[in-house]
Amino acid sequence: MTETYVDPSPLNFQSFKDLPRDTPIHMLNLLLYRDVAEYPHGHDHAGKGWSGRRAYEEYGKTSGPIFRKAGGRIVWRGRFETMVTGPEVRAWHDGFIAQYPNAGAFFAMIKDPEYQKAVVNRTAALVDSRLIRFAPGEAGEGFG
Structure with missing residues (x-):
């Protein structure tokens, strides 16, 4: 079985927190949805039979204003087609890059009480994900 990740490990999150907080960041998101969302018992959406994709849509709707x-915005979005380099056993459903003015803005978002309510939809939706921080670079015609 392939290891799966939905939430950051304490070590990975500490590495994120140790990086500069006052520079723009890009967050690459890779998403693999559950067939059926897994909400905690007693949650408003538990038992609705939503797909993982539908639960993630709810996450987007409820977390979007926050x-x-x-200051966040999506700078790229795509639908997975095939793995060219990487493990053949891993296929993603969707991917996107979220841009934040700085890491402080990301921290403000995840600490917002309304965001903390919304993120349960993300957890219910995903069987696996990657969230990778990049420093934005210059776009251009070459690889270097």
Whole structure:
């Protein structure tokens, strides 16, 4: 069985927190949805039979205003087609890059009480994910 990740490990999150907080960041998100979302017992959406994709849509709807208030925006979005380099056993459903003005804005977003309510939809939706921080670079015609 392939290891799966939905939430950051304490070590990985500490590495994120140790990086500069006052520079723009890009966050690459790779998403693999559950067939059926897994909400905690007693949650408003538990038992609705939503797909993981539907639960993630709910996450986007409920977290979007907080994301935008933090200065975030999506700078690239795509639908997975095939793995060219990497393990053949891993296929992603969707991917996107979220841009934040700085890591402080990301922290403000995840600490927002409304975001903390919304993120349960993300957890219910995903069987696996990657969230990778990059420093934005210059786009251009070459690889270097």
